[in-house]
Amino acid sequence: MAGRPRAFDREQVLRRARDAFWARGYEGTSMSDLVEAMGIASASIYAAFGSKEALFHEAVADYDAHEGGFAARALAEEPTARDAIRRMLVDAATLFTQRGNPRGCMVVLSAPKCAKQNEAVAEWLSSQRRARHAVILRRLQKARESGEIRPDADPEMLADFYTTFLQGLSIQARDGFPRKRIMKTIDSAMLIFEAVMPHLAQ
Amino acid sequence: MAGRPRAFDREQVLRRARDAFWARGYEGTSMSDLVEAMGIASASIYAAFGSKEALFHEAVADYDAHEGGFAARALAEEPTARDAIRRMLVDAATLFTQRGNPRGCMVVLSAPKCAKQNEAVAEWLSSQRRARHAVILRRLQKARESGEIRPDADPEMLADFYTTFLQGLSIQARDGFPRKRIMKTIDSAMLIFEAVMPHLAQ
DNA sequence: TCGATTCTGGAATGATCGTCAAAGAATAGG
DNA sequence: CCTATTCTTTGACGATCATTCCAGAATCGA
Numbered sequence: 427m428a429g430r431p432r433a434f435d436r437e438q439v440l441r442r443a444r445d446a447f448w449a450r451g452y453e454g455t456s457m458s459d460l461v462e463a464m465g466i467a468s469a470s471i472y473a474a475f476g477s478k479e480a481l482f483h484e485a486v487a488d489y490d491a492h493e494g495g496f497a498a499r500a501l502a503e504e505p506t507a508r509d510a511i512r513r514m515l516v517d518a519a520t521l522f523t524q525r526g527n528p529r530g531c532m533v534v535l536s537a538p539k540c541a542k543q544n545e546a547v548a549e550w551l552s553s554q555r556r557a558r559h560a561v562i563l564r565r566l567q568k569a570r571e572s573g574e575i576r577p578d579a580d581p582e583m584l585a586d587f588y589t590t591f592l593q594g595l596s597i598q599a600r601d602g603f604p605r606k607r608i609m610k611t612i613d614s615a616m617l618i619f620e621a622v623m624p625h626l627a628q
Numbered sequence: 629m630a631g632r633p634r635a636f637d638r639e640q641v642l643r644r645a646r647d648a649f650w651a652r653g654y655e656g657t658s659m660s661d662l663v664e665a666m667g668i669a670s671a672s673i674y675a676a677f678g679s680k681e682a683l684f685h686e687a688v689a690d691y692d693a694h695e696g697g698f699a700a701r702a703l704a705e706e707p708t709a710r711d712a713i714r715r716m717l718v719d720a721a722t723l724f725t726q727r728g729n730p731r732g733c734m735v736v737l738s739a740p741k742c743a744k745q746n747e748a749v750a751e752w753l754s755s756q757r758r759a760r761h762a763v764i765l766r767r768l769q770k771a772r773e774s775g776e777i778r779p780d781a782d783p784e785m786l787a788d789f790y791t792t793f794l795q796g797l798s799i800q801a802r803d804g805f806p807r808k809r810i811m812k813t814i815d816s817a818m819l820i821f822e823a824v825m826p827h828l829a830q
Numbered sequence: 831t832c833g834a835t836t837c838t839g840g841a842a843t844g845a846t847c848g849t850c851a852a853a854g855a856a857t858a859g860g
Numbered sequence: 861c862c863t864a865t866t867c868t869t870t871g872a873c874g875a876t877c878a879t880t881c882c883a884g885a886a887t888c889g890a
Contacts, residue, residue: 429866430856451741453655457848459744467869469850474867478848535740538732538802539653542661552803586800586809587816594796598788600740601754607788614789614820621819631836632886659878669839671880676837680878831890838885847876855868860861 436474439464444485449528451536452482452547479547486554489532493521497558497592507569508619511588514562515615518592519608522599530596533558559589579622591615638676641666646687651730653738654684654749681749688756691734695723699760699794709771710821713790716764717817720794721810724801732798735760761791781824793817 446455446463457478461468475481486494496517504510522530533555537548563585569575575584598608648657648665659680663670677683688696698719706712724732735757739750768783777783800810 428858429864430858430868432867433856449741450743454742454744454746456743456846458846468848469870470868472849530740534799538737538740538799539651540656541652541658542656544656555799555803580812582809583812583816586805586813590796590800590813590817591793592796593799594792594794596799597736597740597757597795598792601757603788607784610782610785611788611792614785615792617820617823618816630888631834632838632888634837635886658876660876670878671840671882672838674879833888833890835888836886839883841880841882843878843880845877845879848874850873851871853868853870856866858863858865860863 432474434464434466434470439466439471439474440481440484440488443481444488444532445528447482447485447536448489448532453537453540453544482547483550486532486536486551490554493527494531494533496521498561501561501565507565507574508616508623510565511562511619512612512616515588515592515595515612516609518595519599519605519612522595523603523605523608529602530600531593534593534596535600555589555593558592559585562588573624575619575622576624584618584622587618588615634676636666636668636672641668641673641676642683642686642690645683646690646734647730649684649687649738650691650734655739655742655746684749685752688734688738688753692756695729696733696735698723700763703763703767709767709776710818710825712767713764713821714814714818717790717794717797717814718811720797721801721807721814724797725805725807725810731804732802733795736795736798737802757791757795760794761787764790775826777821777824778826786820786824789820790817 442463442465443460446459449455450459457468457471460471460478460481464471471481475484497514500514500517501510504513518531521527533551537544537551540548563581566575566581566584570577570579570581575581595608595611598611644665644667645662648661651657652661659670659673662673662680662683666673673683677686699716702716702719703712706715720733723729735753739746739753742750765783765787768777768786771777772779772781772783777786797810797813800813
């Protein structure tokens with residue numbers, strides 16, 4: 427009940443596909459690019475993953491489960507919202523400027539624009555971005571409930587701001603901004619948080 | 629010494645090509661898309677513009693001369709750096725969420741990632757973005773020289789911040805954020821400027 | 831009116847796109 | 861060993877990509 431065994435490691439070739447997609451986006455990565463990057467024939471790719479689009483979905487899921495999960499991790503693990511936001515940004519900047527990795531975020535850069543026939547992919551990526559925004563927003567709402575930030579602070583406005591900034595970081599990284607400058611930029615962005623911190627004394 | 633006259637208005641078909649590229653990016657817009665959008669045969673496109681890439685360059689130049697010039701205009705026309713930055717962001721948000729226009733910035737969204745054979749286009753777009761950053765930086769340096777912002781303020785850090793934020797706006801607009809929310813996000817971003825304003829009294 | 835010149839639409843170029851059919855190779859249970 | 865099953869490689873599929881060739885149509889100076 428078991429035929430010829432698979433000659434490649436599924437996780438390994440998936441990771442290679444992720445890197446290819448990460449570097450060049452969905453449309454920028456052709457099947458022959460994938461064949462070269464993954465080291466297996468296209469028919470094997472179809473047998474193991476179904477289609478280019480299904481492979482891309484798995485690749486993004488893998489990215490999200492590891493590298494791309496920095497936002498969710500930071501927001502869940504840091505005790506205060508302020509530290510969580512800062513760590514999210516710093517982790518993002520670190521990842522986006524990591525040597526050996528494509529620069530910038532896979533979900534932000536992969537397919538903002540594409541041909542009509544791939545609109546579904548672009549739309550799905552957009553929903554991924556909106557999901558990340560929702561995670562940030564929830565953390566900030568929690569912060570207001572717990573008194574970490576002032577009761578008159580606007581969590582949605584803060585979430586919008588940090589989402590916007592985070593996505594801008596991908597373009598900057600992609601354009602070759604050095605890590606040190608990006609880190610300094612994050613210091614600027616964190617000033618926004620000061621305005622919503624409760625005044626300790628007074 | 630003059631043959632059959634051209635049956636189309638060059639500026640008009642160029643504008644239509646710009647809209648097509650703006651909506652779908654460089655790779656996302658095929659020649660047949662352009663033929664349909666411009667209303668002329670592909671041979672006419674090649675006769676009038678040379679190639680798809682040359683047409684794209686002209687389209688971006690046209691975008692930059694009109695819609696995309698908002699940054700340069702705001703920075704040149706507003707008397708203070710603070711007003712200039714704010715107007716640049718507000719004009720951007722207005723443009724990016726304009727009904728009838730593709731959402732987001734053509735230069736930011738057109739080709740962050742693309743196939744190997746179009747790397748030159750992506751690289752050129754990146755240089756366009758860096759040029760915009762340079763304009764912002766120059767305005768802020770001028771502001772420090774003239775005392776509009778504090779002498780210990782860091783113009784490069786400010787330019788990096790507002791460039792990052794501005795590029796993030798394109799993704800947000802592309803993802804369907806309503807104009808009102810984007811405008812509120814800009815209010816947040818302008819708080820950064822407070823930190824570098826000279827203290828009037830004291 | 832007559833070349834000379836320039837633009838037009840249509841068709842065709844070779845290349846590449848994503849996908850899959852077919853046949854051989856390698857394993858399992860019998 | 862034999863058969864069933866599953867994976868591999870090869871090569872081809874039709875579609876679409878950017879580009880160009882070609883024949884006809886429209887305008888110029890002469």
